[in-house]
Amino acid sequence: MRREAPQKLTDYGPLVFPAGMLITFFVVPFATMIAVSFFKRNPSGFYTPDFVFENYERFLSLFFGKVLGFSLFLAVTVAICCVVLAVPFTYLLSRAKRRTQVLWLVALLSILSLSEVIIGFAWSTLFSRTAGITNLLVMIGILDQPVALNPSFGAVLTAMTYQALPYTVLVLYPALVRLDPTLTEAARTLGASPIKSFFTVVVPALRNTIVATLIMVFIFALGCYLLPQILGRPQHWTLSVLITDQAIYQSNMPFAAAMAVFLVLVTLGLVGLTVYAGRKGEAA
Amino acid sequence: MTVFLQRVYFGLIGLFLALPIIVVAGVSVNEKQDLAFPPKGFSLGWYGEIFANVEWRNALFASVTLAALSAAVALLIALPLAWFLWRRHAPWANIFQLLGIAPFTLPPVITALGLLTFWAATGFYGQPATAVISHAIFFVTLPLVTLSLGFSSIDRSLVEAAATMGADDRTVFRTVVLPLILPYLVSGYAFAFVLSLNEYIVAYMTIGFTMETLPIKIFNALRYGYTPTMASVTILFVAIAATIFGLVARFGDLPKLLGAMSSKD
Numbered sequence: 221m222r223r224e225a226p227q228k229l230t231d232y233g234p235l236v237f238p239a240g241m242l243i244t245f246f247v248v249p250f251a252t253m254i255a256v257s258f259f260k261r262n263p264s265g266f267y268t269p270d271f272v273f274e275n276y277e278r279f280l281s282l283f284f285g286k287v288l289g290f291s292l293f294l295a296v297t298v299a300i301c302c303v304v305l306a307v308p309f310t311y312l313l314s315r316a317k318r319r320t321q322v323l324w325l326v327a328l329l330s331i332l333s334l335s336e337v338i339i340g341f342a343w344s345t346l347f348s349r350t351a352g353i354t355n356l357l358v359m360i361g362i363l364d365q366p367v368a369l370n371p372s373f374g375a376v377l378t379a380m381t382y383q384a385l386p387y388t389v390l391v392l393y394p395a396l397v398r399l400d401p402t403l404t405e406a407a408r409t410l411g412a413s414p415i416k417s418f419f420t421v422v423v424p425a426l427r428n429t430i431v432a433t434l435i436m437v438f439i440f441a442l443g444c445y446l447l448p449q450i451l452g453r454p455q456h457w458t459l460s461v462l463i464t465d466q467a468i469y470q471s472n473m474p475f476a477a478a479m480a481v482f483l484v485l486v487t488l489g490l491v492g493l494t495v496y497a498g499r500k501g502e503a504a
Numbered sequence: 505m506t507v508f509l510q511r512v513y514f515g516l517i518g519l520f521l522a523l524p525i526i527v528v529a530g531v532s533v534n535e536k537q538d539l540a541f542p543p544k545g546f547s548l549g550w551y552g553e554i555f556a557n558v559e560w561r562n563a564l565f566a567s568v569t570l571a572a573l574s575a576a577v578a579l580l581i582a583l584p585l586a587w588f589l590w591r592r593h594a595p596w597a598n599i600f601q602l603l604g605i606a607p608f609t610l611p612p613v614i615t616a617l618g619l620l621t622f623w624a625a626t627g628f629y630g631q632p633a634t635a636v637i638s639h640a641i642f643f644v645t646l647p648l649v650t651l652s653l654g655f656s657s658i659d660r661s662l663v664e665a666a667a668t669m670g671a672d673d674r675t676v677f678r679t680v681v682l683p684l685i686l687p688y689l690v691s692g693y694a695f696a697f698v699l700s701l702n703e704y705i706v707a708y709m710t711i712g713f714t715m716e717t718l719p720i721k722i723f724n725a726l727r728y729g730y731t732p733t734m735a736s737v738t739i740l741f742v743a744i745a746a747t748i749f750g751l752v753a754r755f756g757d758l759p760k761l762l763g764a765m766s767s768k769d
Contacts, residue, residue: 223593234584235597241581242603245641246615249622253614256621309517312510322753325762330745331521333695335702335719338738341726342524345735351531351541353523382524385517394763414506443611445705450726460613464705467617468712473624480617487610 257477267474275478291458294448295441298380299434305381306388307430311422313389314396325390332386340450343379344370347451375451380444388437395429428497435494439487459483525742532735539730550736560733563721567701570632570717574639575696581644582692586651587677590658601648608645612705615642620709630714638710639700646699647692650761654688655681687756694748702741 226232260270278284313324345351347369354366369375403425407417423430445460457465459479467476527541535545554560585600607615619638623629658681666676704719712720718741722734752758 223591225593231592232588234588234591235600238581238585238588238604239600241577241637241641242600242644245619245622245637246603246607249618252621252625253618305517309513312513318759322758325758326746326749326753327518327521329749330742333698333702333745333749334741335704335722337704337719337723337726338702338741339524341722341734342528342738344726345531345539345541346524346527348539351527351539353527355541382520385521390762397759397763439609439611443613445611445613446723460611463613463617467620467709473621476617477621480614483611484614487614491609 253477254481256473257481259474259477261472261474275474276482278475278478279482286455287457287459287462290456291442291460294376294380294456294458295438297377298384298441299437301377301381302384302388302437303430303434306385306392306433307423307426308418310389310392310396311399311418314393314399315401325393328386328389331382332390334383336383336444336446339379339383340447343375343382343447344450347375370451371453371456373452373456376448376456379447379451380441383444383447384437384440387440388433391433391436392429395426399425432494432497435490435497439490442483442487525739528735528738532732532739534732537731539732539735550732551740553731553733554737554740557733559716560718560721560737563716563718564737566632566715567718570635570639570707571697571700573636574643574700575647575693577636577640578644578696579647579689579693581640582647582651583689586648586655587681589652590655591673601652604644604648607642612642616706616709619706623710630711632711632715635707635711635715635717638706639703642703642706643696643699646695647689650688650692650695651685653761654685658684688761691752691756691761694752698745698748701744 255269256267257275258271258273259267260272260274262268279288313321316324346353349366349368352366352369354363354369357363358366399422403421404414404417407421408414412420442458443460444458445464448456448458449461449464460483463476463479463483466472466479530541530543531539532550533546533548534540534543534550535547538544554564582604585604588594589597589601616638619634619641620629623631623634623638628634662684663676663680666680671679702719704717704723707717708720708723711717716724718737722737725731725734749758752761
């Protein structure tokens, strides 16, 4: 059946419900949020309609600069950790038996779907004094007594890497499965060791994919809203945590909305960059 | 040697991924109200507590209801949209596909905050139905992606044959298209269901002050008093996710769903 342009008005029928839902419950809320970001805060209620820039002016403070800087730094670090761990892993996985692949994919999906609350709880238990990993080290005799490993930057970084690693593998997976196996075979025939052929053939062939993945994991990590709160100290809070905090606990909706608009702009810029990297990859 | 290194690397990644779950599983079988690992004593009582304690039971019920309903609404949005985009040549309609993918691609806080301002402004804030709609919008991406994949794998000549023999659009959809995309429909529902079950921030910003879903309940317990029930619920969630994705893999083609085009044996 050829795809035809809609001719009668009824041909648009299937579009009515999806379009209506997406406009009413995504486009309109989004616009509401942008509008609220220009409203004035009303300490007794939510906000009063207005058109002021004071919520955006607060970005120019040192505190906000620090939060933004830390959020970007944390997301970049998580993205790099994940990609470094995931590229060799996904490469090996894509060459494994189908059954092995399916088993890993089920495990990765299960972990990826876990709530941030649950991941935060699990790692806070793992890093705690009473039930933590240090108890095992005491048992082996490396440590004298168990210690608490959180709150700390390391705890936040570990848990966020844990959360983003399955995502990274699943983003890389399609590209690596489609990678022509004859490339590495050729390198192997010419005498390169498996590790050498991985770094000299696979990694360069995937350069654009890796860049796109880094950006996607970066965006994913930027969206992390609970782990810094559960496992870190206040100085480890990110923009997402701060937005949640302002919206819910400080009831400062206009400021939260302004920060969210800012976060959208950062994200959209990065998505644009990903698309650009992807286009370049296809052209190459 | 290389095979050995490969096994070690798989093992280390596996250990990293499994470690928190092992510890939580250990904590969940403590005999007393104790978050110790290795566990002190052995008891499955904390699993019973999920159903025996009225607060946890209500949270479980709320979560499952929310997930079941919102995944269904997500499917109702995604199916006609994917069908239209496949059946018709209307480039401008792609904007709706973009709108369907956006909520899931943006940082979740943004979608959550947008919906919070919207529900507060319209006066529905706090009602259970708002969470269902919010989750449906947030997760519509998943069935939309699986269904687009499903439609693109349909051989158009099959549909053409049906049309030549006199079937109208409705009949073609019911007798040819629907059976072919059923696996994608089911997996889209499964993905949306599991993710909705685990979702915290959108649920919290829509109904957080009036109801508790399980993730909200766990978060509140994190702040106001730990109990091993949190651990048993966590293990329950891991088990549910693994079972559902296992079923998807059993009855569908998981590598293909996740983007590996050719399914090799």
